[in-house]
Each structure stands twice: as C-alpha cells, then as structure tokens.
Amino acid sequence: xxxxxxxxxxxxxxxxxxxxxxxxxxxxxxxxxxxxxxxxxxxxxxxxxxxxxxxxxxxxxxxxxxxxxxxxxxxxxxxxxxxxxxxxxxxxxxxxxxxxxxxxxxxxxxxxxxxxxxxxxxxxxxxxxxxxxxxxxxxxxxxxxxxxxxxxxxxxxxxxxxxxxxxxxxxxxxxxxxxxxxxxxxxxxxxx
Numbered sequence: 710x711x712x713x714x715x716x717x718x719x720x721x722x723x724x725x726x727x728x729x730x731x732x733x734x735x736x737x738x739x740x741x742x743x744x745x746x747x748x749x750x751x752x753x754x755x756x757x758x759x760x761x762x763x764x765x766x767x768x769x770x771x772x773x774x775x776x777x778x779x780x781x782x783x784x785x786x787x788x789x790x791x792x793x794x795x796x797x798x799x800x801x802x803x804x805x806x807x808x809x810x811x812x813x814x815x816x817x818x819x820x821x822x823x824x825x826x827x828x829x830x831x832x833x834x835x836x837x838x839x840x841x842x843x844x845x846x847x848x849x850x851x852x853x854x855x856x857x858x859x860x861x862x863x864x865x866x867x868x869x870x871x872x873x874x875x876x877x878x879x880x881x882x883x884x885x886x887x888x889x890x891x892x893x894x895x896x897x898x899x900x901x
Contacts (some may be wrong), residue, residue, distance in 0.1 A: 722753035731764065732771040739775030740782060740830050741794060746772065747861065754865040755872070772854045773847070775831045776823075780846055783837025795838075798831055809837035815841035816849045823853020875877035 721727060729796050731753060735746040754761045766896060782790050795801045811818060822832035841869045865872060 722749065722756040727753055728764070728767050732767050735768045735771035736775035736778070738830065739772045739833055740779035742830070743828065750858065751861065751865065753860055755869055758866050758869040761862040761866035762774070764849055765858040768855050768858045772858070773850050776829065776850045778836035779830050779833025780843065783834040784840070787838045794830070794834055798828070804838070807835070811835060811839045812841055815839070816845050819846055819849035820853045824857045
C-alpha cells in the first residue's frame, strides 16, 4: 500500500500541472490544511532535480501567500473562522494569555514554525489574531519558509539519486518517520 502511494505521488510529481498542485497545497497548508507541501515537493525534486530551485520557489511564494491568508483569518475572521481552527488544535482557551507573550516573541515563533514540522498555520492565524506587526510577520515568514524549502531543494539537488535510492529501499521506515514527525508537530500544538 505504501509503495502504491509512493508511486502515485512520484507520478503526480511528474504531471504537467504538478507545480500548480504544489502551489495550491503550499497555499492551503499555510492557513488551514494539515499536510505539509514537502509530501509533494520532495518527490517532485527527486523526479526532476534540475528544477529543484524552481519547485522550492513555487513552494515558498505559495506558502507565504497562504501565510498572509492565515494572518487575515486571524486578523479579520478570527471569531468566525480563526477561533474554530484554534479550537481544532486545542489553543482557543489559552488565547488571551498567549497573545501578550506571543507579540513579544512573535517573529521567533514564525521563524521556528516556518522551518520545523510545527504546524505553520497555527502561527499564521495567531499572528493575525494577536496583531503581530505584519511586516515582521512577512519578513520572518519569507526567511523561515525560504530556509525550509531551499535547504531541502539544495540537499535533494546535490544528493538526489542516493537519497531517492535510500528512500525507495526503506519506504516503510520513511513513511513511519514522516508520520512520527507530523504527529510530533501536532502534539506540540496540542500540549504546548
């Protein structure tokens, strides 16, 4: 089953509209969707290493635009849209206390969430809801998402064939590690 899913994603990565699909996934992941764009970006780069930096650029631009939408959800739609998303992640009860501390350290929160598996969408919504300075939010988002996507792109561009062989030989292990990392990100949101 995992092999069939992997082959499907690799096939999707070679699709003529793969960049548009990546752009859509990157955009919605930054505001509401739980699956990170890496799930598509990594196979796309493995399938076409010469396009690694174009792929990373599409993920960056789309992710930052999605982050702007998440910020807007927090700022303009907090009660109708933002609060239910925060309730889903279990963060609504801590909002008032958190917002004071958050604005003091908001740029760092955006940087950490933008680079790590921590769900970036929670930070984009909180940034808008707490009124984090929009310019600070944008600069931190561009740096964080740029680091995340371009480091991955560079590593896959530089070491793509051995990494692809490693992944394909240990597909079950890679899937388990991915699920653990994704679960850890959600655990951090829920309990921190």
